[in-house]
């Protein structure tokens with residue numbers, strides 16, 4: 001997830017077979033399969049002009065549109081400036097080259113220990129579990145990588161698990177991607193189990209956008225493995241705007257909180273989406289009301305195609321300063337930037 005900002009070198013996955021229609025499986029799987037992928041359909045669903053779909057199609061050729069229907073329903077119809085729409089909307093702006101922007105802005109190759117495993121942060125190992133996501137965020141630094149919908153088999157992680165076992169300075173494993181929760185629960189349960197067998201690992205962190213994008217993802221099977229090992233689970237969500245956290249998403253998040261899982265959120269500061277004190281204050285308050293601590297507010301990674309989302313550093317600083325005056329201290333996130341080659345996030349003061 002990226003995070004949005006996960007320092008991962010992508011391991012090119014095998015192209016998966018397209019999913020079969022009517023394939024059985026959990027509810028969230030069918031919602032994922034059924035997500036909107038056609039710009040013309042998105043325009044139709046939201047009452048946007050068809051001309052708009054034409055330029056969207058051009059940008060979507062580079063990085064396909066992907067938006068779950070439940071997420072689209074949280075958007076305001078007929079409003080091309082809707083903050084949720086902007087996050088998934090392919091735009092002609094993406095095709096304009098911008099100086100200082102590149103395909104791999106965080107430069108992580110050097111941190112790769114074994115395929116799919118990164119050791120960049122002290123005491124923490126990051127596993128790239130899949131390239132698939134529930135949504136394609138236009139500002140994602142990984143937008144230039146190919147995405148796969150299929151999990152790699154457990155055997156593919158043997159090498160990574162051996163490397164984790166061999167380094168007893170590692171006390172936390174971070175499941176990243178893509179989005180690890182696009183993998184099915186039996187696979188994740190088996191993976192969590194194998195990580196728990198490594199004595200020096202104490203915590204299992206999951207970086208995911210799924211509980212917000214497809215709330216039905218938080219089901220009994222997920223809670224069972226997440227809270228069923230000796231590892232302390234931590235879930236880092238990714239929501240950028242209060243409108244993303246509707247009643248259903250709130251319910252999914254509450255299930256995680258009720259299960260005792262510590263919850264954090266990371267957001268990206270995005271022009272035209274959440275670049276105001278009001279938008280950030282509303283997001284942070286909604287998060288803490290849901291028992292989620294605002295953790296990071298990321299300055300945009302300079303990835304090609306995302307320049308139109310960039311905001312000046314001073315804006316982020318001013319927003320944080322105002323939030324400190326308005327909100328309880330625990331509700332104010334840290335403003336951070338990912339610098340290539342740095343051993344951790346750079347906090348912007």
Ligand SMILES: *Cc1c(COP(=O)(O)O)cnc(C)c1O
Pocket residue numbers: 001002003004005006007121126174176207344345
């Ligand atoms: C920043 C980041 C980390 C680093 O961990 P923190 O302890 O949260 O600073 C790990 N994974 C991802 C995806 C990140 O963006």
Ligand code: SF4
Pocket residue numbers: 001002003004005132133134135136137140141142177178179209238
């Ligand atoms: S596309 Fe979105 S969900 Fe997927 S890794 Fe990037 S920021 Fe996270």
